Amino acid sequence: MPEHVMTIDGAAVVGEGSFPVIDPARGEAFGDAPECSADQLEEAMASAARAGGPWSGDESHRRAILAKAADALEAAVDEVAPVLTAEQGKPLAGARGEIASSARWLRYFADLDLDREIIRDDDSAVVEIVRRPLGVVAAITPWNFPLSMAAWKIAPALRAGNTVVLKPSPFTPLSSLAMGQVLASVLPAGVLNVVSGGDELGGRMTEHPAVRKISFTGSVATGKKVAAAAAPDLKRLTLELGGNDPAIVLDDADVDRVADRLFASAFANCGQVCIAVKRVYAPERLYGALVDALGERARATRVGDGREEGTQLGPINNRPQLERVLGLLGDATDHGARVVAGGHRLDRPGYFVEPTIVADVEDGVRLVDEEQFGPVLPVVAYRDLDEVTARANDTHFGLGGSVWSSDADRAEQVARRLECGTVWVNTHGALAPEQPFGGLKWSGVGVEHGLPGLFSYTEIQVVHRQKA
Ligand code: NAD
Numbered sequence: 001m002p003e004h005v006m007t008i009d010g011a012a013v014v015g016e017g018s019f020p021v022i023d024p025a026r027g028e029a030f031g032d033a034p035e036c037s038a039d040q041l042e043e044a045m046a047s048a049a050r051a052g053g054p055w056s057g058d059e060s061h062r063r064a065i066l067a068k069a070a071d072a073l074e075a076a077v078d079e080v081a082p083v084l085t086a087e088q089g090k091p092l093a094g095a096r097g098e099i100a101s102s103a104r105w106l107r108y109f110a111d112l113d114l115d116r117e118i119i120r121d122d123d124s125a126v127v128e129i130v131r132r133p134l135g136v137v138a139a140i141t142p143w144n145f146p147l148s149m150a151a152w153k154i155a156p157a158l159r160a161g162n163t164v165v166l167k168p169s170p171f172t173p174l175s176s177l178a179m180g181q182v183l184a185s186v187l188p189a190g191v192l193n194v195v196s197g198g199d200e201l202g203g204r205m206t207e208h209p210a211v212r213k214i215s216f217t218g219s220v221a222t223g224k225k226v227a228a229a230a231a232p233d234l235k236r237l238t239l240e241l242g243g244n245d246p247a248i249v250l251d252d253a254d255v256d257r258v259a260d261r262l263f264a265s266a267f268a269n270c271g272q273v274c275i276a277v278k279r280v281y282a283p284e285r286l287y288g289a290l291v292d293a294l295g296e297r298a299r300a301t302r303v304g305d306g307r308e309e310g311t312q313l314g315p316i317n318n319r320p321q322l323e324r325v326l327g328l329l330g331d332a333t334d335h336g337a338r339v340v341a342g343g344h345r346l347d348r349p350g351y352f353v354e355p356t357i358v359a360d361v362e363d364g365v366r367l368v369d370e371e372q373f374g375p376v377l378p379v380v381a382y383r384d385l386d387e388v389t390a391r392a393n394d395t396h397f398g399l400g401g402s403v404w405s406s407d408a409d410r411a412e413q414v415a416r417r418l419e420c421g422t423v424w425v426n427t428h429g430a431l432a433p434e435q436p437f438g439g440l441k442w443s444g445v446g447v448e449h450g451l452p453g454l455f456s457y458t459e460i461q462v463v464h465r466q467k468a
Contacts, residue, residue: 004173006034006196007180009047010189013040019198021174024089024315025305025350031087033173036195038204041165044193045210048136048163051190056133056161066110066159068186070103076182084147084175085306089314089351090269092306095175102151102179108433109159109454126465131458133161134236135212138205140226142218143169143317144272144373146176149240152448153215154183154192155433160457162213165193167202169218171318203229211235213457217274220396220442227445238446238456241439242371243399244278246392247428248414249290250385250405251283258404258426259293265402265428267301267355270313271375272321275400275422275429279368280379281388287381291340291359294379298341298355305350315351316374322351325374328367329356332378337361342375363391371397385414393419398440402428421447 005012015034023030036044055062073080077099084095120127139153146168157164168176173196180194195201202222206214206229213236216226223241230237247262266277282290304311316322326345333339342356356376361368367378382388392401401418405411408425415423421438424430431437431449438447446456 004031004033004177005181006036006040006044006177007184007192007194008040008044009193010184010187012181012184015196016040019170021087022171022318023086023350024317025307025352027319027349027351031174033170033177033196036167036197036201041195041201041204041208044165044195045136045208047190048165048193049210051188052133052135052161052163055158055163055188055191059161062159062161063110065186065188066106066155069183070106070110072182072186073099073106073179074103076178080147080175080178080182082307083178084172085314087172087174088143088146089317090306091311091314094269095306098145098147102147105148105151105155105433109155112159112451112454124466124468126467128463130461130463131160131455132461134457134459135162136210137162137164137213137215137457138208138211139164139166140202140205140214140216140218141166141168141176143171144269144274146172147179149217150176150179152217156448156454157213157215157457158187158191160454162457163191165195165205165211167195167197167205170196170198202226206230206235209233213237215457216240223442223444236456236459238438238448239444240274240437240448241399241442241444242373242397243274243420243439243443244369244371244395244397245275245400245402245420245428246279246281246418247277247402247404248281248388248392249283249286250403250407250411250414251285252406252410253286253404254406255286255289255293259290259297261427262404263294263297266377267298267313267375268429270316271377272317272373273429275431276373277377277402277428278372280377281382281392282379284381284383287379291357291379294357294377295341298357301355303346303352303354313355313375316353317351319351321374322353325353325372325376328370328372329358329376332358332361332365332367335361335365337365337367337378363394369395389414389417393417396442399443400424400429402426
């Protein structure tokens with residue numbers, strides 16, 4: 001059997017063509033992904049549509065199978081984690097953690113008990129809310145957490161009784177293809193199809209008449225195209241898009257403690273996290289100390305190949321993203337910003353950039369205003385709390401934000417003023433399967449996780465039974 005195959009109607013399928021996948025730690029191709037042809041996409045959609053009837057009929061069966069899917073994925077960690085590291089760049093421990101987390105999501109939705117929703121039961125009528133599956137779901141994912149982003153969609157979609165056609169990013173297709181094969185060993189044929197191809201394959205999926213819901217994670221620009229493609233058919237939508245999360249440090253914060261956590265959040269997965277801290281606002285009184293503390297942590301971080309023991313930070317995932325991050329850094333220094341630590345690409349093959357702290361930078365500079373999605377963190381000084389919350393909110397993004405203080409109540413008051421889907425106090429980026437997650441403004445439409453996330457894969461039918 002060829003190494004990397006799609007899963008269509010339960011079968012391992014080779015592409016009619018293929019495209020290379022680059023190892024970002026070496027900057028060269030290490031494998032080929034199948035290119036899904038138009039006919040193969042038709043087969044995937046048809047098999048998902050066929051599988052929907054039987055799959056939607058028996059909820060306890062679905063729950064049992066999802067639990068088995070979680071077990072199967074966990075059991076395949078040694079096989080899948082190296083593929084994820086090779087194509088994404090993240091350290092192996094992070095790849096293993098991502099697989100464990102994906103299994104956790106599958107298990108959460110398998111275990112979730114749902115009560116019947118009887119909203120009226122009196123002498124004259126019984127009225128019940130029934131949540132019906134939508135049908136075929138097109139799931140489209142980005143390259144930063146290919147498996148988690150897929151599991152966040154597959155788990156609730158399947159639990160609710162839908163079937164799925166998943167398309168991973170062309171930068172990181174191989175781990176999702178491997179996961180598709182692992183899950184095919186427990187899922188009925190057609191329930192989960194995994195196809196690979198370029199951006200245009202995503203476009204064809206979003207326009208496909210069999211699809212009743214699109215669940216998309218990626219950039220704002222693509223999210224808008226997806227929404228436009230969904231409109232003629234009134235396909236349902238969940239969009240999880242980009243962010244430019246602010247972290248506001250209050251003047252009573254403990255600099256060392258805060259620096260540890262801010263650094264971890266900003267640089268995890270090499271900064272390629274939708275809810276990474278992407279701009280830090282520090283009060284003038286603490287500014288120098290915080291910038292120094294972040295700089296120390298940046299210099300102490302070991303950058304390298306994710307397969308090497310002790311690597312803390314891998315490469316940026318792909319060349320366009322590398323160029324974008326270096327471009328934003330260059331633009332900031334052109335505008336007078338000071339590089340406190342890092343600032344260079346490593347002199348070795350691959351897309352490595354030193355973890356970089358940028359000081360003396362203001363709103364209005366692209367590095368602060370745009371989503372960098374890489375290992376370069378700007379730290380901006382502020383004087384007045386009202387002014388800084390206004391600056392934090394002065395953006396189309398609205399994914400996450402955090403406030404840091406020795407007085408958590410005071411921090412929470414400020415946090416509640418931030419216009420974003422999740423606000424954290426003295427932490428940043430904490431998520432859980434039961435915790436709804438989504439973006440305000442251009443950062444998204446709808447939420448994933450928890451009951452609201454599950455319900456987004458359903459539509460309501462009201463059953464009203466008259467008694468008398
Ligand atoms: P992207 O928008 O370029 O691509 C995402 C996916 O969409 C890929 O699979 C791509 O092939 C596909 N695609 C591209 N054009 C398409 C089209 N016209 N129709 C349908 N599909 C199409 O994003 P990316 O660069 O892979 O990912 C990085 C972005 O994802 C960042 O902005 C990041 O913040 C965001 N993100 C958001 C979340 C969240 O939960 N909010 C999580 C992770 C990443």
